[in-house]
Amino acid sequence: MREFVQRVIEKLNVGENKDRVSVVQYSREAEVHFYLNTYNTKEDILDTVRGLRHRRGRLLNTGAALQYVRDNVFTASSGNQGITKRDVVFLLDGSDGTSNGFRSMQDFVQRVVEKLNVGENEDRVSVVQYSRDAEVHFYLNTYNTKQDILDTVRGLRHRRGGPLNTGAALQYVRDNVFTASAGSRRLEGVPQMLILINGGRSFDDVDTPASALKDLSVFVFGIGTRTSDSGEMQRIASDPSYALSVAEFSDLPNVQMELSSAMTTVIVRSTPLTPTVIVERHLPKKDVVFLLDGSDAIQSGFPNMRDFVQRVVETLDVDDSRDRVSVVQYSSDPAVQFYLNTYTTKSEALATIRGLRHKGGRSLNTGAALQYLRDNVFTASAGSRRQEGVPQLLIVLSGGRSSDSVDSGASALKGLGVLTFAVGTRHSDRKELQNISYKPSYALSVSDLNDLPSVQQQLRSSMESVTIGVVPESPTVLGKEIFFFRK
Template identity: 35%
Template sequence: MKKHPLLLWAFIGILFVEIPPPLYSQEVVAGGNRDIVFLVDSTMGSLSMVSLRDFIKRFVEPWIVGPNAVQVGIALFSSSPSLQMDLNSHGTKESLVAALGEIKATPGQTVNIGAALDFVRSNMLQPEKGSRLQQGVPQLILLVTSKKSSDVVEQPAWALKQMGVLTLAAGSRAADELELKQIALADQLVFMTRDFKSLFGNPREIVDALSTLTGVTATEVPSESVEAISPTTKTKVARDIVFLLDGSDHVGSGNFPSVRDFIINVVNRLDVRPEGVQIGLMQFAEHPKVEFYLKSYDNKQDIVNRTSELSLSGGSVLNTGAALNSALIHMFQQSSGSRRRQGVQQVLVLITGGPANDQFNSVADKLVLDGVLAITVSSGQADENQLRSIALIPGFMVFHKTNFSDLPALAELIIPLILTDVDAKEPEEIS
């Protein structure tokens, strides 16, 4: 790891041409009030998590912890983020240190850093959660990850920079250094290591940065979602999206997390709210089952939480045609939350891992005729010839990956299609 003089950090703000220079200025000042959020990859392993807990404990030891000094918040993330402690959860050092024992590693193969950064911005850096951003107190985030993100990080990182948040990033193993440089405020604030035990065992550079970086931050916290304020993305649109999820043995419990992660990746990139995007989900094998309707949840986090809790229904029979028909009859209805009659684009995303045991070409055709944009995502034993046959139907798009583990990354290809307006006749309510 290269040594970088701390005085260089006094000028790192000007390295980012997309950040207007007047937004905040950097200076090196040891001590003082600061709000620090540790954003931690929960899949990095138990030994690494122990090293991180010990590091946080040692880091706060010389500080005064409280609402008029240093505050610490912690969030974990894998495919979705979870709050461990808000900035104002612990008003004393003793309380904070005692709570560190609850921070534990969890298994997982996918991390969505973009969603985690957005979670911190919209849920933790808020006055009611203890953030003193509007009082000019430096806001710092230390991102710790062992993997490359499965979602896009550019827009969430950009939004944090616009707020004047000082972001550092530490990565090991499969973490992507170039990606972390997109996230961190400057390249000097990216710390790559073979393992976190060695990094946190000799953390002088990180400690110096967390202890000395400060700045005059923006006085107004952006209230819009990252999708709305980003310069490149255009996801602030209205859509009714139904995921039709193969819960059969063709997917299997070992591959089911990858399927869930694909759905979560798509949801995390959308503007979920009653006037924006609504999400519904059905699972099917021999018989379809509604997991939640379009009207069931009105925010992104509830949908992500519910999707993360899904378990495989199981079964060897896969009646895809019957499931598609059931989605038309039960999901794309006004009583279920559909806004078809208000002209909102209807979208169905079929995710399957096996060959259909019934015919579904005719109902696939009916979906498109009724104004539903239809997308198929498949893997495993799914019959590619069978799926290609429905790809001939105008407005029906088919994606296939050999391995289920490749599905989460497909979200970035699916998003532009979901947001595309398609020409369709005015549908009538299906009875």
């Protein structure tokens, strides 16, 4: 064994800024013969290896030894050059099905965080909980100390709710957490990691958002229980081997070492030889109008409609010179909540949306409402930039069949070039929704308004596909960084 180690070392290019070597021997417990920063020359290392003596011991605790080298040898203080800062996001299943296991989930996150080197210029951490939709507990740039993070994690409360929309949650963290404004250092080459802890099968599609995260170079690790879908977890994970499984959440400590090892194998080495050119992709500006069914029939579902509008607006780049937003509610007649030129910031628009009250009304005159928008909202005086060539989008959310004809109003909007998307429920008229929509494929359907999150990604993709191509930008040149994985 000793001679084998010598032969391997003889092939290395040993030096302080080149290859470094450490040797640890173990039986019941581990003993370091020398650390990675003990010797700077090959001869010193070989001399020490030649003088090694067999340690002896009856027990062979390999697991404890692996943990020991992870905690005491693969550290910066011991000379490890490979440890790099990371951005780590935890995505926790907060649905009704995990109420008994949430405390175990919480404890597991604490144990993982305790092993990180948290700091503004070191490891950053974010925690998001989800069920039907996602909720950020804190972003990557919220806390700079490990203690602040641990205190917040200890105080987490189980969110509850259903269904479990893992796909929507993955898309949410992609669009709202792995961003520079939320503290992500992806464009600086810092490894991005997502740890999904999940206790059930998703009610929505996970493939598209999982691919979107992989395209963003996010390394996704998934941990499921026996009630999770193992095939789904493997598709979500960056590599099938990064999908781990436990019987119950109380067994999470059993996979902590495996997760930790996988995370520490993401080693970044900067090489200034070949620059990587990154072209920032900006979707073109657009004017987006929401037309909401405010009739008596959907009163109980109105909060779901309101929440859905919030989530869509959160993905937009709201600004006077970028995306503009308007909201109109209708029943027998329409009422403008705000016009396209009322607000110039996302926060103002969201604050008003959160405060929307259900309008009420027995009749649902969708045709009249469409005509009203054509005449009063998609106009220059109301903030529309149609005559400047800015795409005009209308999103209709309806829970029933119209009391009047929609054909004339729908045709008037199409004639104006407005791209209409219609989302209805099982109480809506499918053919009517297709007539309203700019194309029949832009008519989406859910069983009830509380299922709206299940079509958010499909709507977002359709909205992006109808807007004009990529705006040319000056490329940003960054140093090339190579990630090495060892399984």
